[in-house]
Every structure is written in structure tokens, then in C-alpha cells.
Amino acid sequence: MSQNTSTPEPTGQVADAVSGNWVDTRAPEWTRPYLRLSRADRPIGTWLLLLPCWWGLVLAMLASGRATWFDLWIAVGCAIGAFLMRGAGCTWNDLADRDIDAQVARTQSRPLPSGAVSTKGAFVWLGLQCAVSLGILLTFNWMAIGLGVLSLIPVAIYPFAKRFTWWPQVFLGLAFNWGALLAWSAHSGSLGWPAVALYLAGIAWTLFYDTIYAHQDTEDDALIGVKSTAQLFGERTPSWLRFFLMTTVTLFGVAALMATAERSVLSLVIALGGPWAMGWHLAWQLRCFDADDSPILLKLFRSNRDAGLIPLLFFAIASFV
Template identity: 50%
Template sequence: MAPPSLLQGDIPVRSWIDRLPPSWGPYCRLMRLDRPIGTWLLLFPCWWSTALAAERWPDLWLCLLFALGSVVMRGAGCTVNDWADRNFDGKVARTATRPIPSGAVSPRQVLWFLAAQLLVGLLVLLQLNWFAIGVGAASLLLVFPYPFMKRITYWPQAWLGLTFNWGALVGWAAVRGDLDWPPLLLYVAGLFWTLGYDTIYAHQDKEDDVLVGVKSTALALGRHTVPALWGFYGLALALIAAAGWTAGLSWPFWPLLAVAAAQLVWQIRTVDIDDSPNCLLRFKSNRWFGWLLLLAIVAGRVW
């Protein structure tokens, strides 16, 4: 996150986007291209599952397809979110500079841009086998309702977990053309992982959420957040271990999984739910957890 002097609301300035033609900037910011952590969090379950399903090394072509698909579909999800929140964002100083409330783009332009992103996502999906195409297309049933969950339930992070970890199913399906216990266990593990990291993230926004009347696990859990994180991350690790066991990963998986687990423990032991920069740093650190777990799965498969 840029320091306060380099922010307009919640949008970083003086980033590489500012060097693009002015007409491109709002669309890049709709996709959050200047904040790639969301793309990593969407991508890792795809890569984990692809590696878990592999005979030895994960398929590089599939990994590249999932990388492109994650950029586009994360962008589409953020675009849907901004369109759905267009009447809320203008009421909060932190989000008032986003492309729609600031007037940089119109809601109609946003919908056309969303259609273009979905078309690119479809083209990526069509490179997979038919079973994986069906599994991937089913994710849209989760993507579009997500922006409205924070108006309905205090657990929108659970819906995000269901959505962001769908790649754990698609990755396996793309390699093997079916689904089995390892990807299902990995998918549920991802749900609890997301509950943890997005609850930490939501503590940055709790005052604004109260102001505009939306809900989050940060508000639901309050001072019970840290004990809940032990539960969320503990369940995630147990289910990841079960996925590795049922997939038949060899012994290097286990010590490397312990290293990944230590990263989650560090998050819990050092988080300060009343310090926004602290929460953001721990949220972003999940990229390292993603890499460590990927290394563990690949090592357990290749050894």
C-alpha cells in the first residue's frame, strides 16, 4: 500500500497506471491492476490444484492460462463490485475517488467493459477440457452475487472464500478431467484460508462499513477475531494436509507445509486489528503463504 501522501482515497497515485494514456487509467483501476494481491489470492488455488493433480511437474501451459484467467476474472469481479457499490462509494471519502463515483467512467461504460473481460475469460476457459469448462463456468453463480452479500450477512468473507477458491476445483479438472477428494478438500481449505485473510483485511474498513451500513466478519467477530483466526487457519492447514495425504504426496510435502503453517502463525501472533497498515501487511503476506504451499505440493509430487 502506498503511504498516505501517495493515495487519493484508496487509489494509489504515481503508479505505473499514471504513465498510461488517461483514457486507460480508469479501466485499469477498475481491474485493480495497481493492486495485484487479489490476483495472487485467486491464482494460487488454481496452481495448487494443478500441481496436486500432476504426475510430476505441473503443466506450464495450464499455469499460464490460469495466470491470465486470474488477472481477467479478478478484474471482472472488482468491476462488478464497483458497479454494485456505485451509490455507496461516493458517500465514503476513502472510496469516493474510484472511477465510477468520481465520474471517470459511466455505469454503462463499466458494463461494456465487464462484458469484454468476461469474453476474454471465456476464451481462456475454452482452452480447457469440456469437464473443466463446465466446472469453471459454474463459478459465475458465485461471482455475481458476491458484491451483494455484505448487505445480507455478516459473513460475506465466507462467500468470497467459496468464490476465490473455485480454482482448486478447476485446476484438478483441467488436468484429470474429473473431481476427487484432494481438490474438494483443498477447496474447503481455501474457504477457511480466505475467511482468515479477508477478516484481517476487513478490519481496515470497519468504521466505513458501519457508516454506510454494510456487514463483515470484522464487525461480527470484533475482539474475538484473533481466536477465530486460530480456528480458520487451523482448519485450513488440517484440510490441506488431508488433501496432500489423499493425493499421495511424498515426504518433502510435510516439512514444507510446516514452513507455510509458520507464516500463518506469524500473521495471527503479530496482527493488530486496530492498526490498518498492520492489517494490510499481514493480508498481503498471504502471497508468501501461497508460494510456500505451492513449493510444498510440487516437491511432494516431484520427489
């Protein structure tokens, strides 16, 4: 475990933030600790929460063969909601983990363990983000509203999962990909099997990218007694990543097949191109994987924004053919 217990830089920058991010360079000074608490200086998490929402919406449009102006609001509302709920989730996670984060070199500089934000201030900030998110959710249909409320269950459990299971990434996947179900329902008014397959594909994808991410902290995690798939898999991680890759692509393909059942052959071919191309991106990540190289691990983790955009592009094109 790293013995680095030095205090954060005076600027309050978080150790693994994106260099030159807008929070550290342009946000008003008084907002920065709270925006850092929400990981606004590390936008990849917002993307990873938002992309399943957009997948679900576009796949629902593809399956129904129609698009309305309200779908544009669903897309925008999901984007705002993803930013806010990712921030709320990170705030809740850091409240639960503040003692653990203080013992890990990579997380010591976060606002709560560093003292930049008080516990009371974090709870108030959590409430504000959830309140605005609820306002957006209430503009959707009742099915989507119900699913949005249910999503709080895996969100609430996730920060504690690493204390009782070697598979906390499953709980992260359950929470982060819920938007696939919600956005599908916001468009269609009900759930469908393509949305379920898409949700499961997203969970497999989360297991892939978050296992890569977790390898940054394996030594610290082992010493302080928290669990992860990275520790569980160890040297077998590449084999497990290959399994998650294949599962992701297969389930994406099943979702595309079911959604295009009543569409043209061209739509089917284009839709299937999404998981195929995404699979190649994940295969590149697997080739580059090095469990002992933290900069590479972080780079690969962040590259999943592009991986997730690939099927979205193909689904969108297929929906207009």
C-alpha cells in the first residue's frame, strides 16, 4: 500500500482528474469542491451512465419505427439526468467510502477525505442533485418514472458491495445501465425484451471496463480489506475480459436482432454492425491491457466512451433506414 499521506495541492485538484478540465480552470472557485465531489472533473463516468440511456432510446425508436419531438427531450433529459445522477451517485459513494478513500493514495485528494467538503455539505449537495433529477424524471411517462425510482436500489447498495462480495462490478453494472430500461420505456411506455438484452449487455460491458479500472487499486484494496473482480481474477484477468467481451457483443447482437424483427434486412445488417464494431474496440483494449501499468489502465477505461458511442451510431443509422 502506498505510504503517500501528503495533503492535497492548495488548488484542491483531485489526483486522477483530467488535466486542464473545466472544473479546475473555469468553474467559480466556490463551486469547485462540490463539482469535484460529483466527479465533474472526470467526465467519463457521465458518459458511461448516459450511453445506455441513449442506446435504449434509439433501439426503441428502431423497434417502433417512429420518432417524435418528445424523443429529443428524452435524449436531452437523459443527458442532464446522467450528469446529475452520476454526481449524486459519486457523492453517495464518497460519503460511504470517506474513511477508505483516506487510506488509498489515488483517492486521498478527493473532497471528503481531504476536508475540502464537510459531511453535512456533501449530504446537502446530494439532496440538491437528486431533487433536480426527480424534476426531470417526472416529465416522462409513469413506467419510466417507476423505473427511475427503482434505480435507487442498486445505486444505494453499490458503495457497500465491495465490503461483502468479490463482484462489486455487478452492482455497478446494475446501476449504471438502468438507463437502457428507463429510456426504452420513456419512448414506448412499456418494457420489451430488446431492452432487457441491452441492459444485460451493458452489465457485461461494465464488468469489462471496471475490472480494468479496478486493477489500479489492487494493492491498496487488498491491504484495507475491500474486494473487486480485479483481485478475484488476478493473472486470469485477460481470460475473464475476453469472456465479458464476447458476452457483451452477443447480447448486443440479440438486442439488435429482436429490435429489427419487423424492419428491413438493411436495418438489421446495420444494427448488427454496432456490436461487431464495438467488439473490435474492446479487443483492442484487451490487447493493450497491462495490469501493472496504471496510466494504460486509466487510458483504456476512459476509451470506453468511444466504445459505447459505436453501437449508438449504428443503431441511429439503422433506425432511419
